[in-house]
Amino acid sequence: MLLYHFSEEPDIQTFVPRRAEQVDASYEVVWAIDEQHAVNYFFPRECPRIIYRKSETMSDEDRVRFFSDTTADTVIVTENAWWDRMNETVLYRYAFKAANFELYDEIAGYYIAKTTVEPIDVEPVGNLVKQIMKQGVELRFTPSLVPLREKILNSTIDDFSMIRLRNAKGMPEAAASPTSGNN
Template identity: 50%
Template sequence: MKLFHFSEEPGIQVFEPRTIYDQTDAKVWTIDEYHAPHYYFPRACPRVCIWPKDDTSNMDNERFFGMSKTSRIIAIENGWCERVKKGSIYRYIFDPADFELEEENAGYYVSRRPVVPMEVERIDDLITAILNEGIELRITPSLQPLREQVLKSTVNFSMIRMRNARQE
């Protein structure tokens, strides 16, 4: 298993624990291989990622995945399309021995001490990287209608940077 951290900043030598939002303890956050493509975007880009789980209903499987038979979808707003097309990110790779599982559904692993990446890779063609993972990329004027439907469904989801999404 590999763990990753994604950044638009090159050359980070040491990742120091930090607090985010209303957390009380500082952490270094990483993501597992399965969930890593959810971060093939500029950091601030809002997105909705969905995939089925064991108890996803047949109706939800058909509603969300029936038209393409994909097993994962990521949706972004059309206002972010150019930034994704022109963007690049750095994928920092970490030894999983330095981390503990924080949230299995989202693939989050954390360390409460400074960690040094084993290597770093630059990803320039983000859209191709996403598509090469077998993920359907949807581009929509607003994520809000999808968000509302996903929250009422039985699919797994990750909603990232939604505070930056268009408000209706």
């Protein structure tokens, strides 16, 4: 199994652990993502987005509410203001051997390494919107992610990620902390 890291930098030779707000501040990590969740990172680094997936534990009411108008099992929503950046950004996918990492969050597909790691491969992702569509997910654009955030957090959806919400239009600072997984 391979794990991935996405960056707008094309020539990273080594990934050195650094502090991250999502984990215990007493140690530093290198982040990676599994293949299933890699599409969550086909975005410019600072782009706010909400990803949600169907699951067996969600209510029938929420299945209808969030998925009745799509055949996709995964929906990714970002803001209209990011359209140009989505089309202009060149993103690179770095691949790693999974043996160098430990599972951090199964629902989000996050893995961490507490030591420096070297990629075994790097390649450009290509047109981000096209690559997202190739994954069979539904990509949506909206003026603001704030209403969707509230709906997801007050639903039975338990497979979701909310990434870079601090950059979302109108997001209250207290509500912009990283969120994923079981609510």
